[in-house]
Amino acid sequence: MKNLALLLFLITIQVFAQTPDEKQLKLIYDAALTQGKAYDWLNYISNQIGGRLSGSVQAQKAVEYTKQQMESLGLDKVWLQPVMVPKWVRGTPEFAYFETSPGMTTNIPICALGGSVATPPGGVKANLVEVHGLEELKSLGRKKLEGKIVFFNRPMDPKKIETFEAYSNCVDQRTSGAAEAAKYGAVGVIVRSMNLRLDDFPHTGAMSYGDTPIKDRIPAAAISTNGAELLSITLKLNPDIKFAFRQSCQNLEDVPSFNVIGEIRGSVHPEEIMVVGGHLDSWDLGQGAQDDGAGCVQSMEVLRLLKKTGYRPKRTIRVVLFMNEENGLRGGTKYAEEAKAKNEKHVFALESDSGGYTPRGFSFDCSDANLAQAHGWKKMFEPYLIHFFEKGYSGADILPLKNDQIVLAGLRPDSQRYFDVHHSANDTFDQVNKRELELGAATMASLVYLFDKYGVVQ
Known part of the structure; x- marks a missing residue:
């Protein structure tokens, strides 16, 4: 009995010793793993829509579906950003x-x-x-x-x-x-x-x-x-x-398409914009589940998880599902052009375009000061087996946003199986593990939460 009482006492101390940030991260991971939506969204995108070549009917269906799902989340704003894209058919x-x-x-x-x-x-x-x-x-x-x-x-x-x-x-x-x-x-x-x-x-x-x-x-x-x-x-x-x-195969004339965007407006610094996203288009041979349906649904899940856990962002957080990453990068380029034309201040951008496998951490394209800040949070991620916080490549669609102030980051999942399915007919929904996908979404939401709460180092 004494041993049991001591164990309960130690557990109680540990729970109460958690910082507010550690508690928020646990709320995010618990919600993702028990009440996640990303896997269901990916199921529909993969099995009901399928491969989404830029300019195809399937790509347009994916635009309509993801816009509808974002609207159902009760975000402050959801809209389509027009972009002309190339159309190549097999x-x-x-x-x-x-x-x-x-x-x-x-x-x-x-x-x-x-x-x-x-x-x-x-x-x-x-x-x-x-x-x-x-x-x-x-x-x-x-x-x-x-x-x-x-x-x-x-x-x-x-x-x-x-x-x-x-x-x-x-x-x-x-x-x-x-x-x-x-x-x-x-x-x-x-x-x-x-x-x-x-x-x-x-x-x-x-x-x-x-x-x-x-x-x-x-x-x-x-x-x-x-x-x-x-x-x-x-x-x-x-x-x-x-x-x-x-x-x-044929190269046809460019056709109209869209980036799909949804946002939660910041409560303290609404003029500072944070982006999280993936690319909605895919190649046509498979279903585009890992590349990059996984990244899209994880990005949507980030906003849902923040709302689900009751967190009210200080800064405006946008999910952007970019069109035409695979054969043109028109969506990422268009988004950056419009952001510059509107004089928007982007302070952070996170991309998931490496598959929905077990998350290992992040690569950062940013100043040494912001990398040091991220390293300061690393201890909070260790209970979730997240350990990789290094300088490196962030992602193709957010790269056009790069400047001296912004923090660019890329989710880094375990990559050993990714190229088995990359751009091929076996990039299908059954290749995605539900738990791995959810862990990735929670990991992304946690980093977004921390950068929103503490801001970037100027």
């Missing part, structure tokens, strides 16, 4: 094979890269040249590349624990490969998917032709990692194999 499913000898073919999973032109109606068929980077094209020159299909096969580096670093180190072959190969007379490019595991899912993503004249643009497609491995081995055994692929 067309009929892509088809590819390699031919080892006349009539002997093996089918390979591919998908067109976003922004690519189509092949001729009958497709493209040519010998392959395997390279491992853009620099290698220069050494080969026109003599060895003209009339060929260039096969970019530089994998993501598995030794990189930070998988976004591995992605950054090889994504240039996807974004610029076609433009560079066209300079040497290539007739098409095939790019290894940005994926750390071996599977049969080709991963799309944005590519650019730069200033390449329209008549000189060549089709570009991604090949699955299993397909890339097989193709590379076969090419070493038989350098004369031919590769054939067909795709019917």
Whole structure:
């Protein structure tokens, strides 16, 4: 009995020893984990709407749905911000094979890269040249590349624990490969998917032709990692194999769309604006659940959690669901342009665009003084296993807001599984864990609460 009484006494002391901030964080996490809405919102966006290519009917449905849900939260204001966006359509499913000898073919999973032109109606068929980077094209020159299909096969580096670093180190072959190969007379490019595991899912993503004249643009497609491995081995055994692929994608005229915005007006400093957001558009192959439906519903949940726990923000807090991050960044650019035109004072922005996996912490793009302030709060996050508070990249959509005063932050979930589904057909709702998603939303709401309460260091 004495031991039990001592235990109860110690627990009581611990509870009463909590600071007001620690109590508020616990309220936020408890509400997210027991009364969360993010998972239900994501279920609808993923399964009832699906992939949301910029300019598509599905993207517009997502705009309407998220606006309606934000209005139901009783926010002070909800509105749509018009933005013109590019419209690229995939067309009929892509088809590819390699031919080892006349009539002997093996089918390979591919998908067109976003922004690519189509092949001729009958497709493209040519010998392959395997390279491992853009620099290698220069050494080969026109003599060895003209009339060929260039096969970019530089994998993501598995030794990189930070998988976004591995992605950054090889994504240039996807974004610029076609433009560079066209300079040497290539007739098409095939790019290894940005994926750390071996599977049969080709991963799309944005590519650019730069200033390449329209008549000189060549089709570009991604090949699955299993397909890339097989193709590379076969090419070493038989350098004369031919590769054939067909795709019917199109770049159409820009169309109108919207950023979706909702806010709680600040009670003390309404002129100081804090943003939390993700991008509402996605690629079309899957449902866009992890990229970036998760970030959108987490951002909406931040405002709901603050209201649910009875917290009244000092500053104006906005959730912004940006349109067209994937193939243009028009939404983020438009939001920043209008903020500047209205002379709005943005002091903080947080983006979630790394998936709805277990949160680990945040990366900050800010002054040393503001980073030190965030480090001062780190102890409060440790009970929730949040430990990463470092300088680094924040997010594409909030980057246009950057200036010397604002604090930009990015939620950093565990990234080891993210590129398994990134931009591919298996980015679906069943890949999202409810508890992980809720923990991420609570972690974001907690950081927003602290920066709102204490402000940024000027």
